[in-house]
Amino acid sequence: MSGPLLSVRSLARHFRVKRRQGLWRRSATVKAVDDVSFEVGEAETFGLVGESGCGKTTTSRMVLRLERPDGGEIRFAGADVHTLRGQALFGYRLAVQAVFQDPYSSLSPRMRVRNIVTEPMDAGGQQAPRARADAARRLLGLVGLRPDAADLYPHEFSGG
Ligand SMILES: Nc1ncnc2c1ncn2[C@@H]1O[C@H](COP(=O)(O)OP(=O)(O)OP(=O)(O)O)[C@@H](O)[C@H]1O
Ligand SMILES: [Mg+2]
Structure with missing residues (x-):
């Protein structure tokens, strides 16, 4: 295959949250993931490292298709992960799997x-x-x- 196995381009996920401000609750935006790009080649090991709350889990959840990006795209073997349907989606689920943190x-x-x-x-x-x-x-x-x-x-x- 030519090109990277996994390609993440300008990925973004912004959550609307309610913040208390005195007596009022104000709507605010948490930029959990903002303009994140990286590539992973076939048979390559890739580590995503950063301080707590920097967006590692949110990024991973979007790669796993557990969460929809607000911007950017994720390509696996050339195909846009969030447009996969039917057999192609089934194949993606087999190829990309997670080991979660807490057993x-x-x-x-x-x-x-x-x-x-x-x-x-x-x-x-x-x-x-x-x-x-x-x-x-x-x-x-x-x-x-x-x-x-x-x-x-x-x-x-x-x-x-
Ligand atoms: N569903 C959500 N609604 C609102 N804010 C969220 C949501 N999920 C994550 N966040 C916020 O987005 C930011 C990134 O969270 P995330 O869990 O992706 O970080 P992390 O890098 O995995 O952190 P850790 O190292 O602690 O696991 C944090 O500020 C978090 O509070
Ligand atoms: Mg995390």
Whole structure:
């Protein structure tokens, strides 16, 4: 592929918020993301670093299509992410995924690790059940977990 895998151009997200000012509540604008541009190439690792509140999560949420930009555009493999529909959107959801910060609010406490790991493969319609179980075993091994970790619930792990 020519060009970057992910291209973010002049991205903006401005939130309307109510601010207290004495007895009154005034409407104000928080420029959570304002004119942000970057590119990520294929097989490249990209880190977005900055002080708390500088807009990292808001930027990521727009890349994940959880939030609509107020300005700018996000292109993945050349296509405008926010105009994707149908099969193209389905493909994007498979290709771009998030690991959220807080495991206890991201992982279902009612699901065993095996099912947590295989659920996205299930949703993506990938592989037969047998192959998914093998893939889960392999993935656990890759991150240094024993195979029997698959039978545990999230709370049975240490926080780290
Ligand atoms: N839904 C919202 N409504 C109003 N303001 C918001 C909303 N979401 C985020 N903000 C504000 O936008 C700014 C950027 O927030 P964001 O969460 O993107 O920052 P961050 O870089 O991820 O911070 P941290 O390092 O603390 O995670 C902050 O001032 C935040 O309060
Ligand atoms: Mg954040």
